[in-house]
Amino acid sequence: MLLNPFRGGLYGLLTAVLALALIAGPALAGASDDGGGQSEAQRLADILEDDEARERLISELRGAAGDAGEAPEPADDGEAASLPRQVADFTQGIAEGFVSEFREAGAVLGGIRFDETGAGLAALGPVALELGLVIVAAIAAFLVLRRLARPLFARASAWAQSGAQTGGMGLLRRAVAVIGAAIVDLIVIVLAYLVGYALALFVLGEPGAMDMRQALFLNAFLLIEVFKALIRIIFASRDDGLRLLPMQAEEAAYWNLWLARLAGFIGYGLMVVVPIINADLAVELGRVVAVLIMAAAFLYALSIIMQNRQRVRERLEERASAAEMAFTRTLLQMLGRSWHLFAIAYFAALALATLVRPEDALPFMVQATVQTLVAAGGGLFLSVLLTQVIGRRIHVPAETRVRFPSLEERLNAFVPTTLKIVRGVILVTVLALVLDAWAIFDLGAWLASEAGAGTLATAVTVALILAFAVAVWIGVASWIEQRLNPDARGTEPGAREKTLLAIFRNAFAIILITMTAMIVLSEIGINIGPLIAGAGVLGLAVGFGAQKLVQDVITGVFIQLENAINTGDFVTAGGMSGTVEKLTIRSMGLRDLAGTYHMVPFSSVDAVSNFMRDYGYHLGDYEVAYREDTDQVIEHLQNAFDELMQDEEQSKVILGDLEVFGVTAFNDSSVGVRVRIKTVPGMQWAVGRAYNRLVKRHLDAADIEIPYPHMTLYFGQEKDGSAPPAQVRMLDGSRREKPVQDAGSGATGKPAGDRQPGAKPTDDGENE
Numbered sequence: 001m002l003l004n005p006f007r008g009g010l011y012g013l014l015t016a017v018l019a020l021a022l023i024a025g026p027a028l029a030g031a032s033d034d035g036g037g038q039s040e041a042q043r044l045a046d047i048l049e050d051d052e053a054r055e056r057l058i059s060e061l062r063g064a065a066g067d068a069g070e071a072p073e074p075a076d077d078g079e080a081a082s083l084p085r086q087v088a089d090f091t092q093g094i095a096e097g098f099v100s101e102f103r104e105a106g107a108v109l110g111g112i113r114f115d116e117t118g119a120g121l122a123a124l125g126p127v128a129l130e131l132g133l134v135i136v137a138a139i140a141a142f143l144v145l146r147r148l149a150r151p152l153f154a155r156a157s158a159w160a161q162s163g164a165q166t167g168g169m170g171l172l173r174r175a176v177a178v179i180g181a182a183i184v185d186l187i188v189i190v191l192a193y194l195v196g197y198a199l200a201l202f203v204l205g206e207p208g209a210m211d212m213r214q215a216l217f218l219n220a221f222l223l224i225e226v227f228k229a230l231i232r233i234i235f236a237s238r239d240d241g242l243r244l245l246p247m248q249a250e251e252a253a254y255w256n257l258w259l260a261r262l263a264g265f266i267g268y269g270l271m272v273v274v275p276i277i278n279a280d281l282a283v284e285l286g287r288v289v290a291v292l293i294m295a296a297a298f299l300y301a302l303s304i305i306m307q308n309r310q311r312v313r314e315r316l317e318e319r320a321s322a323a324e325m326a327f328t329r330t331l332l333q334m335l336g337r338s339w340h341l342f343a344i345a346y347f348a349a350l351a352l353a354t355l356v357r358p359e360d361a362l363p364f365m366v367q368a369t370v371q372t373l374v375a376a377g378g379g380l381f382l383s384v385l386l387t388q389v390i391g392r393r394i395h396v397p398a399e400t401r402v403r404f405p406s407l408e409e410r411l412n413a414f415v416p417t418t419l420k421i422v423r424g425v426i427l428v429t430v431l432a433l434v435l436d437a438w439a440i441f442d443l444g445a446w447l448a449s450e451a452g453a454g455t456l457a458t459a460v461t462v463a464l465i466l467a468f469a470v471a472v473w474i475g476v477a478s479w480i481e482q483r484l485n486p487d488a489r490g491t492e493p494g495a496r497e498k499t500l501l502a503i504f505r506n507a508f509a510i511i512l513i514t515m516t517a518m519i520v521l522s523e524i525g526i527n528i529g530p531l532i533a534g535a536g537v538l539g540l541a542v543g544f545g546a547q548k549l550v551q552d553v554i555t556g557v558f559i560q561l562e563n564a565i566n567t568g569d570f571v572t573a574g575g576m577s578g579t580v581e582k583l584t585i586r587s588m589g590l591r592d593l594a595g596t597y598h599m600v601p602f603s604s605v606d607a608v609s610n611f612m613r614d615y616g617y618h619l620g621d622y623e624v625a626y627r628e629d630t631d632q633v634i635e636h637l638q639n640a641f642d643e644l645m646q647d648e649e650q651s652k653v654i655l656g657d658l659e660v661f662g663v664t665a666f667n668d669s670s671v672g673v674r675v676r677i678k679t680v681p682g683m684q685w686a687v688g689r690a691y692n693r694l695v696k697r698h699l700d701a702a703d704i705e706i707p708y709p710h711m712t713l714y715f716g717q718e719k720d721g722s723a724p725p726a727q728v729r730m731l732d733g734s735r736r737e738k739p740v741q742d743a744g745s746g747a748t749g750k751p752a753g754d755r756q757p758g759a760k761p762t763d764d765g766e767n768e
Helices: 007-033 040-049 049-065 083-111 114-123 123-160 169-203 211-236 249-280 283-307 309-320 324-354 361-391 396-404 407-413 415-437 443-448 450-484 497-524 530-547 547-562 632-647 650-651 685-699
Strands: 570-572 576-584 587-591 597-601 608-610 616-624 659-666 672-681 727-729 735-740
Touching: 007 169, 007 587, 040 547, 114 608, 114 685, 123 169, 123 211, 123 309, 123 672, 169 283, 249 283, 249 361, 283 309, 309 324, 324 361, 407 415, 407 450, 415 443, 415 672, 443 450, 497 547, 497 576, 547 659, 570 587, 608 735, 616 632, 616 685, 632 650, 632 672, 672 685
Parallel strands: none
Antiparallel strands: 570 576, 570 608, 576 587, 587 597, 616 672, 659 672, 727 735
């Protein structure tokens, strides 16, 4: 077999050292000073421990082997070969091994005598005939059984397609159908294998004995057909319902046929042909045949990959454009651009592993490939299943929805985050299984180690802690929601209860997040003692540096404890008036009548005027002229209130009769009459507007004057009591002069030309 050059050289060196030790043992014993009973193995160990003796021994071995040239100088202590040098030595060793293998194979072929070869081939005739019978029996049994199982595959495909429109259940149906078809396919392969095994064991040759060649074929048949069954699971060219990859039947048949041919060529070539050549002809010739098989397989695979490079890329890009998730879209786009590189790298690794490790390369590659496909397929299946099952909205019963209106939305809010976490766990698991399959990472050893077990236990514990915290939050938030829901409790919660529960919900969320973060950090191995101490120092610094913030919090706590402000109240605080929309532990949000939102910190609140406590009053001051009878005015105010009480909407919010305070003020031009109407809190303004409308209508109907500012023009007066004429000019398209009646005497004014004595001319020659 073609061994690793480094490993072969090491084995040769150790063999030569042991041989030399056995040959030179007596001489070394005679030359030894202490000579008493020391074994050759001990002396050899002493030589290997001594640097100079070891180097001298290596030089002697090279000379004995006829190695041309001087022995290489030893490398300096602590100096290691660079990576390029190691790669160069490795490739040089492989190339030299290839040349040596071909030379040996040529020598073997050249030394074959045709007369002896013919006799040997004649002796192998019966053996070949029996091997051919086993091959024909196994393949025929496989084809017949596959034919008989064909209706089962068709039914499974139809059953899977019939549930394709049922969401997550449809995916489960397809999974069950694919698994069932795979089991049937494996049963067919095992039965065909048993047919060939029984024929070779009990019919051909000696009963109970099997020829080595027949055993090689049957083992290869079982392994290769199982691998082909896995390919059929992925592509399923004849059954659309069992096909895992989304592609047309013609394209699936193409890839299925190509991969099956390649698997059969490599598998039967390396597992049957090469071992038979090694046993019957020469090992060197078998190595050359293995190299030729892998070279032909690699070239064939390379040609197929390059022929379909663009077509597969277009298919993947079409799938990427139709994908809903950004991660899936990006992954498909990257795979479309570089899928051929991965395929070429895979077949190149297969060829290289076969050349470097011929004894176990093919089983290793088959096992790694199967594990990779199973891991990737299982991860994809779980991800799609969870997306279809958990991705759908969670629906709660109608009774529960009445008691907890936001519970359904709250549960559905955690679904996207949960899916992302689960997909991440699935991705990490798939990557670990793939790396383990290719011997890059030993998953089993890591899980058995203390670090692996501890990491897994920590991950499970952290997941349980987070799940418990989420469950606690959902429970507390749902309880608060029930307390605030009038349909669930039967009565409307008070404003104080609403405010306190809202603040409690925010405070509980902060406490829960902080405690969960601390517990998680402690669980993953981070010492939270310094964090707590640092938080205490930081809190002290913040307390000194942010006194305003501390004042906000302390004032807010006392305001809430004294029930001074609740959400929905109309208040005046900090120079602002408006409806309270939001309350936190340090500030409140006010919305004024103009719609402007004000954020008022509690430190700026010196006094709070709350218009929404228990009840409210519409306080009305109505002013009438001095000439009006105030008793009559009060009577009309009462009539307006009686009419207001006839309005059902208004009467519901009025809590008592009209309170009349009587005459309260003598103003410059009016007399003030005050009344008051008691209402439910917050309705005093609406009731006042409705009452003012009725008061205006009643006073106007009674011809009671509601005074407003008047202006009197005085034109002067003569000593005899007569008034001078007032000259007024009216402009209506043309300049006209019209005398008006004197406001003081009632006499008609004279024309401007008859100026009275004592009248003073104005600047423009007219009287004032």
